[in-house]
Amino acid sequence: MNEQQLLDKGYRKYSGENIDVFFNASICEHSANCVKGNGDVFNTKRKPWILADNASADEVARVIDTCPxxxxxxxxxxDA
Ligand code: SF4
Incomplete structure (x- = not known):
């Protein structure tokens, strides 16, 4: 999906320098893989709860790939 498709489906954008993260709360099943995977990037006690620049783009992508x-x-x- 491209950015517009994600936004149209209700995803919210969390911009980073080398990677943008998109999150849809209505789809989340609260497995916590994200916060356990990298608590610097994904921290539900913080606003905004996603900070895409708190790890490398590769690390952000690695954790997101574990979201079920x-x-x-x-x-x-x-090029990142
Ligand atoms: S890994 Fe995905 S499903 Fe699990 S809490 Fe994070 S966003 Fe929600």
Whole structure:
């Protein structure tokens, strides 16, 4: 899905320098894979709860790939 498709489906965008993260709360099944995977990027006690620049783009992508529900997506930017 491209950015517009994600936004149309209700995903919210969390911009980063090298990667943008998209999250859809209505799809999330609260497995907590994201917060356990990297608590610097994904922290539900913080606002915003996703900070895409708190890890490398590869690390952000790695954690998002463990999300079982599809609530998290990412789009890499540039050469990163
Ligand atoms: S890994 Fe995906 S389904 Fe699990 S809490 Fe995070 S966003 Fe929700």
């Amino acid at each position: 529900s599809g609530a998290l997506h990412y789009i890499r930017k540039g």
